[in-house]
Amino acid sequence: MSGVAEERYADFYTRQLSSPTLLRIYQDVYGADYPEELRPFGFVTRTDLARFTDLLALPPGALLVDLGCGRGGPGIEVARKAGARLLGLDPLESAVAGARRLAAELGFTEAEFGVGGFTETGLGEAACDAVLSVDALWMVWNKRAAFAEVARVLRPGGRLVLSTWEPPYLDHAGMLEKAGFTVTAREETGRWLERQTEVYRRILLESPALESELGPGAAVLLAEARDTPETLPTTPRIIVAATLN
Numbered sequence: 001m002s003g004v005a006e007e008r009y010a011d012f013y014t015r016q017l018s019s020p021t022l023l024r025i026y027q028d029v030y031g032a033d034y035p036e037e038l039r040p041f042g043f044v045t046r047t048d049l050a051r052f053t054d055l056l057a058l059p060p061g062a063l064l065v066d067l068g069c070g071r072g073g074p075g076i077e078v079a080r081k082a083g084a085r086l087l088g089l090d091p092l093e094s095a096v097a098g099a100r101r102l103a104a105e106l107g108f109t110e111a112e113f114g115v116g117g118f119t120e121t122g123l124g125e126a127a128c129d130a131v132l133s134v135d136a137l138w139m140v141w142n143k144r145a146a147f148a149e150v151a152r153v154l155r156p157g158g159r160l161v162l163s164t165w166e167p168p169y170l171d172h173a174g175m176l177e178k179a180g181f182t183v184t185a186r187e188e189t190g191r192w193l194e195r196q197t198e199v200y201r202r203i204l205l206e207s208p209a210l211e212s213e214l215g216p217g218a219a220v221l222l223a224e225a226r227d228t229p230e231t232l233p234t235t236p237r238i239i240v241a242a243t244l245n
């Protein structure tokens, strides 16, 4: 993928794991709620993962598709707990390569990963039992097209569970209802504002160490830490669950 917004994260993906400072920031802010062994790229917590598992209620052997899977950790954890199979898709090759490595390291063999996205899944109609997406939908421009694609690839009665940020001008639940879903949950995640604000404050405070550990990849992180706090209070991090009618 070239010339797309997510391209700016490619270098960051390759180097993120070599930054002890970034890891320490998340450990300090999230404590035991931070699922560090899953190497997330986002703000997912152990509490969120347990909630995704409950809301998805996957039967053993079901096929779960994780859209915007990144390095794959959250989808691997949810699928493994349920005894489900996993297909993770992400537009970035570097994320997909990392996800394959992580699944192998964690010994989870029921997983495949490929290049794809919300509006280009490459899947057939009714091809999967459930869709998960963790902190990725906010990056998608055409959310109507994204929900239409999820409705196409889910089997009737299949569930979608996602976490994202909701600015005042967006109504994810309303859009999902229009796309043929029944929304079963919409909730803010625990202490999202306090925790995310503190992560950004620490990133700016420790920018020299981050720049030396992450190289050019630090720029995107520092820009996010500088620009996001202003709009964050009116942009809650939410979990939404919906069932295809």
Ligand SMILES: C[S@@+](CC[C@H](N)C(=O)[O-])C[C@H]1O[C@@H](n2cnc3c(N)ncnc32)[C@H](O)[C@@H]1O
Residues within 6 Å of the ligand: 006, 009, 039, 040, 041, 042, 043, 044, 067, 068, 069, 070, 071, 072, 073, 074, 089, 090, 091, 092, 095, 116, 117, 118, 119, 133, 134, 135, 136, 137, 139, 140
């Ligand atoms: C904040 S990361 C979250 C990754 C992973 N879900 C996690 O929690 O560790 C957001 C991911 O969304 C991906 N992304 C960007 N645009 C996308 C799209 N149109 N469809 C699917 N994923 C997309 C990015 O490449 C990135 O890997």
